[in-house]
Amino acid sequence: MPYMKNYLLIVTTLGLLSTSTLANVAEHGTLNFVDxxxxxxxxxxxxxxxxxxxxxxxxxxxxxxxxxxx
Known part of the structure; x- marks a missing residue:
């Protein structure tokens, strides 16, 4: 299961960084894993x-x- 969380973290981070609007304005962020x-x-x-x-x-x-x- 830790492998899946790491995979989701990487995919989500790359997705956000590829969105130029969010990458330019986001100051802080957190990912919360629940179930x-x-x-x-x-x-x-x-x-x-x-x-x-x-x-x-x-x-x-x-x-x-x-x-x-x-």
Whole structure:
């Protein structure tokens, strides 16, 4: 089973690095293995999201998030 986790880690990392947008903006990330599932968590700076903070308060409200999540 450790072989499978290493394989998934390598495949996921290579996939993310080949996606130029994520590779350029992701500051930190973790992979979480739970049973047979892999979850990825990325820290992305607000500057990666152009025009989301409509009221320019430095925060993204749930209304702003939902309006721009596509």
């Amino acid at each position: 047979n599932n892999v979850f990825i968590v990325l820290s992305i700076p607000m500057s990666a999201f152009k025009g989301v903070d409509e009221n320019k308060d430095g925060k993204v409200s749930i209304v702003e998030f939902n309006a721009h999540k596509s």
